[in-house]
Amino acid sequence: MRYFIEFAYKGTHYHGSQVQPNGVTVQQVLEDAFLTLLRQPVSLVFAGRTDAGVHARQMVAHFDLSACPPDVDRLNRLLPPDIAVQRIFAVPDDLHARFSAVSRTYEYHICTHKSPFAIDTCTYVPAALDYEAMNEAASHLLGTRDFASFCKVHTDVKTTICTVTEAEWRTDGEHAVFTITADRFLRNMVRAVVGTLFDVGRHKLSPQDFEAIILSQSRQRAGQSAPPEGLYLTAVRY
Amino acid sequence: MRYFIEFAYKGTHYHGSQVQPNGVTVQQVLEDAFLTLLRQPVSLVFAGRTDAGVHARQMVAHFDLSACPPDVDRLNRLLPPDIAVQRIFAVPDDLHARFSAVSRTYEYHICTHKSPFAIDTCTYVPAALDYEAMNEAASHLLGTRDFASFCKVHTDVKTTICTVTEAEWRTDGEHAVFTITADRFLRNMVRAVVGTLFDVGRHKLSPQDFEAIILSQSRQRAGQSAPPEGLYLTAVRY
Numbered sequence: 265m266r267y268f269i270e271f272a273y274k275g276t277h278y279h280g281s282q283v284q285p286n287g288v289t290v291q292q293v294l295e296d297a298f299l300t301l302l303r304q305p306v307s308l309v310f311a312g313r314t315d316a317g318v319h320a321r322q323m324v325a326h327f328d329l330s331a332c333p334p335d336v337d338r339l340n341r342l343l344p345p346d347i348a349v350q351r352i353f354a355v356p357d358d359l360h361a362r363f364s365a366v367s368r369t370y371e372y373h374i375c376t377h378k379s380p381f382a383i384d385t386c387t388y389v390p391a392a393l394d395y396e397a398m399n400e401a402a403s404h405l406l407g408t409r410d411f412a413s414f415c416k417v418h419t420d421v422k423t424t425i426c427t428v429t430e431a432e433w434r435t436d437g438e439h440a441v442f443t444i445t446a447d448r449f450l451r452n453m454v455r456a457v458v459g460t461l462f463d464v465g466r467h468k469l470s471p472q473d474f475e476a477i478i479l480s481q482s483r484q485r486a487g488q489s490a491p492p493e494g495l496y497l498t499a500v501r502y
Numbered sequence: 503m504r505y506f507i508e509f510a511y512k513g514t515h516y517h518g519s520q521v522q523p524n525g526v527t528v529q530q531v532l533e534d535a536f537l538t539l540l541r542q543p544v545s546l547v548f549a550g551r552t553d554a555g556v557h558a559r560q561m562v563a564h565f566d567l568s569a570c571p572p573d574v575d576r577l578n579r580l581l582p583p584d585i586a587v588q589r590i591f592a593v594p595d596d597l598h599a600r601f602s603a604v605s606r607t608y609e610y611h612i613c614t615h616k617s618p619f620a621i622d623t624c625t626y627v628p629a630a631l632d633y634e635a636m637n638e639a640a641s642h643l644l645g646t647r648d649f650a651s652f653c654k655v656h657t658d659v660k661t662t663i664c665t666v667t668e669a670e671w672r673t674d675g676e677h678a679v680f681t682i683t684a685d686r687f688l689r690n691m692v693r694a695v696v697g698t699l700f701d702v703g704r705h706k707l708s709p710q711d712f713e714a715i716i717l718s719q720s721r722q723r724a725g726q727s728a729p730p731e732g733l734y735l736t737a738v739r740y
Contacts, residue, residue, distance in 0.1 A: 274618040319619070337628075340616050345626075348616035378578050378586035380512040381557070385619050388583075390575075 266357045267333050269294075269308070272321050274346040275492065276384040281314040281323065290314075290347060294325075297342045301334040311361045311500040312368060312449070317492030319385065321371075322350070324500045326361040359502065367429065368449060369499040372442040372458045372490065386439070387494030393465030395433045395440065401464040401474035405431040405444070405457065412481035414457050415450035424450055424481075433461075443498075452489055460487035504595045505571050507532075507546070510559050512584040513730065514622040519552040519561065528552075528561075528585060535580045536565075539572040549599045549738040550606060550687070555730030557623065559609075560588070562738045564599040597740065605667065606687060607737040610680040610696045610728065624677070625732030631703030633671045633678065639702040639712035643669040643682070643695065650719035652695050653688035662688055662719075671699075681736075690727055698725035 271294070279287025291308055298306040308325040333352045340349055358364075375386045376393075405428045412424040430445035442458055460477060463469040469477075469487070477485045509532070517525025529546055536544040546563040571590045578587055596602075613624045614631075643666045650662040668683035680696055698715060701707040707715075707725070715723045 272618050274621070345616070345621045346618045348618050378583070380510050380584045380586050381623050383512070383583045 265330065266326055266328050266355050266359065267352055268355050268359070268361065269325050269327065269352045270350040271323055271325075272348045272350065273319065273323065274384065275314060275316065275318045275320070277346060278316065280316045280318070281310055281312075281320070287316075290320075290323075291325075293344065293347060297339055298327075298334060300342060301338060302329070302331060304331070309361050311365050312497070313451075314495075314497055315452070315455075315492055317384075318495045318497070319493075320497040322499050323497055324361050324365070324502075326355065326359065361500075364502050365500050367445055367447055367499075367501045368497065369430070369443065369445040369501075370449070370454045371496045371498050372444075372454060373494045373496065374440045375438065376440070377438055384493050387491050389462070391466060393440070393462065394467060395435050395465065397467070397471055398433050398442075398461045398465045400471040401461055401469075402431040402433065402442070404471070404475040404478055409478060410481055411450055411453060411478070413477050413483055413486045414453045414460070415483060416452040416456075417483050419451045421450060426450065426453075431457075445499075454495060455489040455492065456483070456486050458490040458494075462490065463487040503568065504564055504566050504593050504597065505590055506593050506597070506599065507563050507565065507590045508588045509561055509563075510586045510588065511557065511561065512622065513552060513555050513557045515584060516554065518554045518556070519548055519550075519558070525554075528558075529563075531582065531585060532563075535577055536572060538580060539576060540567070540569060542569070547599050549603050550735070551689075552733075552735055553690070553693075553730055555622075556733045556735070557731075558735040560737050561735055562599050562603070562740075564593070564597065599738075602740050603738050605683055605685055605737075605739045606735065607668070607681065607683040607739075608687070608692045609734045609736050610682075610692060611732045611734065612678045613676065614678070615676055622731050625729050627700070629704060631678070631700065632705060633673050633703065635705070635709055636671050636699045636703045638709040639699055639707075640669040640671065640680070640682075642709070642713040642716055647716060648719055649688055649691060649716070651715050651721055651724045652691045652698070653721065654690040654694075655721050657689045659688060664688065664691075669695075683737075692733060693727040693730065694721070694724050696728035696732075700728060701725040 273290050278290050281290045306327045311324040336349050373386045374389045408427040415424050426446045428446040433442045511528050519528045544565045549562040574587050611624045612627045646665040653662050664684045666684040671680045
């Protein structure tokens, strides 16, 4: 039987979402908890990977198990405080957490004032940003385009084409949130997009420069990656 | 010239607000930053103390200085991320951060779901609580009463009488916030009140039992102190 598990995590103390040779990852901690509860190894297939320090409000993974799935409350008591399982539910056998996903949404959170309560969960950007210019630039992300400019180099993806359906900044003065939805994301894409939009917000680049960067398909033309602590995976849709 | 300084801090990594022989305190870190910037020692008089792990969204302190006060932005860059100065302003010489305050407001935050993003800033209470009963009990706090039942024993205060003007729980299902305002608070009072209200919310005590505990003036009759991580000083009024 195939199951989906939905969970949230604060990525601060993890070396990313997926099993790696060095450093503790969210996948490893979850699989260890499954092993403790079920007394058998379970492999989780994540909807996607998140980098070190990046958070998830809703990550999805699938696993196959002939026994009953673990109880959510018992799993949560066993897991550390920075990982919370929301639900586990049976799905058709051909539903795949990664390949069946039709869209993902990320949010990037910034605070414009020093905020003692959001140290690891918000990026502090003291400079005033021009959100109107950033939104004009972000509108060029919409549609089916080649996003090689915002893709980590030397990755082995077959294509750098994605379809972005939402890309917008909203601000209340003290905080700002960038929401971006696409069918798929390239490695480091959201942080590279946000870092380049910061350059637009500081008037180092114009919205037209931003469009030219997309068209150039050159990672060198884009800005620095924004720090991981402001980034959240917020939804995966099937 | 006398100045007021308003600031916020996350109390997780401090041994409380005020200078003590052991452990780093908020007062010490602030006074060190003043010394670095002004090259002269400055003594801060806090509006009140907070215990280890307790936060402040708005603490107030006064200090006397013949030189110009330090620049808020420079002070914030020098201070660690978990202390943020909001403003510094001149006040009349006879205004005292502690004795001139007419009221203080505290909030106690609980989350009813495991929340990876609120580990140090919210108390996780998985049990369902009866907020109606807790608010009925809390209504007995209102007015000028002797709160010896909720005061840490062996403190050297002259009186345990306080005037409470606000004491109410509000919840949206996933979170709940208890707001309490009084002219003054005794040591450990809010945490003892909240811990005892938890017993009402779990039906171990009735609202009438809660009133009897107040009238008993006996700390032994009240419940356990609620943990510090959910508690915030949110306002001091003059």
